[in-house]
Amino acid sequence: QVQLVESGGGLVQAGGSLRLSCAASGRTFSTYAMGWFRQAPGKEREFVAGISGSGDMTYYAASVKGRFTISRDNAENAVRLQMNSLKPEDTAVYYCGANNRHILNKFDYWGQGTQVTVSS
Numbered sequence: 433q434v435q436l437v438e439s440g441g442g443l444v445q446a447g448g449s450l451r452l453s454c455a456a457s458g459r460t461f462s463t464y465a466m467g468w469f470r471q472a473p474g475k476e477r478e479f480v481a482g483i484s485g486s487g488d489m490t491y492y493a494a495s496v497k498g499r500f501t502i503s504r505d506n507a508e509n510a511v512r513l514q515m516n517s518l519k520p521e522d523t524a525v526y527y528c529g530a531n532n533r534h535i536l537n538k539f540d541y542w543g544q545g546t547q548v549t550v551s552s
Contacts, residue, residue: 434458434541436528441546444518448550452513454528454543462486464532466504466511467539470524470548477527481513482536491536496522518550 440452454466467482481502482491490502499518504511511528525547529539 434461434464434530436530436541436543438526438528438543438546441526441548443549443551446518446520446550446552448518449514449516450518450548452515452526452528452546452548454511454513456509456511456528456530458509460532461509462506464530465534465536465539466502466528466530467491467536468502468511468513468526469529469539470522470526471545472521472524475524479537480526483511484534484536489536515548518548520550520552522548523550524548 435457437455462485468480469477471477483502487504499516501514525545527545528543530541531539
């Protein structure tokens with residue numbers, strides 16, 4: 433099992449950037465696919481981005497493709513989400529997720545979330 437802790441959320445103006453980080457516990461971090469979901473008030477949790485255990489495969493939601501970049505550092509047990517050209521509709525709680533099933537858009541383990549607020 434893996435434990436996840438997110439950081440890096442905050443308040444930013446539209447057009448700005450933020451970088452989220454997720455620190456994971458465990459010795460087998462590189463065997464886990466990792467990713468990010470988000471949940472806005474009154475909406476269901478939705479997939480944002482995923483990355484394979486080795487980092488050679490990534491997958492993005494259409495709404496963020498070209499603006500967000502997911503990456504990972506297996507030596508540091510960390511995954512990051514660089515978010516550029518942020519829009520008010522990106523406002524949500526962002527959750528880091530993991531699975532050991534090599535699936536990039538569905539996760540079994542979750543962090544507590546970090547708030548991202550984009551003002552117009």
